[in-house]
Amino acid sequence: MSCQTTTRCRACGKAGLKNVLNLGRQPLANGLKRKAAEREARYPLTVAVCPSCRLVQLRETVDRHVLFDRYFWVTGTSSSARAFAETFCDRAAKTAGLKQHDLVLEVASNDGTFLKPFAAKGWRVHGVDPAQNVVAQALDAGVPTWARYWDAAVAQEFLAEVGRPKLIFARNVVAHAQDLDGFIDGFRVALGPDGVGALEYHSAVSILEGLQYDSIYHEHLCYFGVRSISVVLERFGLHPFHADPSPISGGATVVVFSAKKRPESKALKALRAKEKKTGIEEVSSWVDFGRRCYAHRDASRALLAPFKRETVVGFGTSARSSTYLNFCGFGRKQVRAAIDNNPMKQGLFSPGGAIPIVSKKEGFALKPGLLFLFAWNFKKEILDECRKHGYKGRVLIPFPERPTLTAAGVSR
Ligand SMILES: [Zn+2]
Known part of the structure; x- marks a missing residue:
């Protein structure tokens, strides 16, 4: 089965998802065609919100092997990503309190662009990424990387063969995780009591406020806010204690967490308060979002028609x-x-x-x-x-x- 429909929330597991937007049967967004007449697979694309934890998510899951085994996004080709890598490294090293000889692991490390600044500053680094083609590039650049999907079993192997990481981070990938529980459980397994995890995700706030439904496609299963990401992390005994903004994708968040409970930073508290005010935690905001998307489509057609x-x-x-x-x-x-x-x-x-x-x-x-x-x-x-x-x-x-x-x- 290359496409399945979920009835339960991807974050909290409860039933009763409410559909808010039907984007129709869509081809894969990265599936460029060699011939105009080429027939391609199309899959429904439906956005729903969970009335319980308020996670905005897709109903459909297209088989991950169809989507990710060969991946065409190479981090190092983006100048804004390269520029952000240094800042990310400095912030994360400070928040995690990295010391000499500490090990840093990136999940979905792509070509290793974000591990390189850590390596340059003397920390041990390691990556894990499912796409063979980008892993080959990382290895060529001298970044040790396993070509694997991340989950608890891989985390166990990692501990046995490489060691215990002090910092584990994953950028713009938690929304892609089809086995979200397994993905987060991998962090639980690999992080020791002193370890720190960091997840970067495209914020649902920018999607709601900018009506950016163009960033919704089959690869992105979840559209997190700090409340919904906290629900998933807490279920695995991981406690968010800090958040940083990120410029990636026109508005992203890096949430930082640990197994040991730490006091929440001012930045995280401020973000919680700010997000609440935007309405992303209200089902009604997303129902309205859906309506505005249909109106946006109609306005686009009307604007193009005279041409x-x-x-x-x-x-x-x-x-x-x-x-x-x-x-x-x-x-x-x-x-x-x-x-x-x-x-x-x-x-x-x-x-x-x-x-x-x-x-x-x-x-x-x-x-x-x-x-x-x-x-x-x-x-x-x-x-x-x-x-x-x-x-x-x-x-x-x-x-x-x-x-x-x-x-x-x-x-x-
Ligand atoms: Zn939920």
Whole structure:
């Protein structure tokens, strides 16, 4: 079975999930096609909220081997991730109170980008990651890494063969964990009484406030707030005591925890209070979120409709754009081509709607009458590039909150 539907909450295990948004049958957001006519698997994509612990989550789970055995995101290729790695290392080392010879373990360590600063400062480092292709890159860079999915059994093996880590961290992956209990249990097993764990996740606050439903796709099963992540951790005897903000994905949180109860930091208390005020812990906020998403889709269609006779060219074909485009039903009929600076993607077609992916040169050669900014979170960089190419036409910016039309020459 390559897709299963859950009836119980992924965090607290209780039944009674409430559906708030049906994004339709969607292709895999990273599934670029080699041919426009290629048929791909589609899976339902439904967002629900748990009335008990308030975790926002997907109802569907697509088999992890379909999603993650080969992974195309390489951390080291992102300049913002590389820049954040140093800050992350300094903060985590301080919070965990790392001493000489301590061992640092990263779960889902990708190419080892976030372990390198720890290694450079003299700590022992080790990674675990399921994707063979990125593990090979980490090993080439001298970061010892196991190609495994993380769970309690792997944690036991790790203790026996490598040792007890003082710090274990996992960035932007807890939301991907299909066996969430096993994943967190691995932390419980591997952390000793003095050990510290840290989990980074894309905050549900930015999704609710920015109406960022484009970041919802099959890879991301959970959309945590500090309350819902605490529910999962506490079930395994792990107690959050601190939180730091992270700039990744347009608004993330790093929650820090330990097996031994420690006093909660001011930052964590402040975050709890702040999140409560945003409404992410209310079922009604998410019901309203669902309604606003349908309205956003309708507004997007209305905004694009007058450009039927124009050449519409998209910009940036991230996984994030896939959910949005397929939810709105935008394909190559509406959008002639999409520019992407990654040469590996050029010549391929977007998932679902099969929009041809082209280079910047090819895209501007089409003389677009409208530029559709799929990668809206890189708005400034992209608009600067457009101006360099002499594009002064209109630009459709779909997020955050509402789709808007602007001119490339105007900075907003
Ligand atoms: Zn729950």
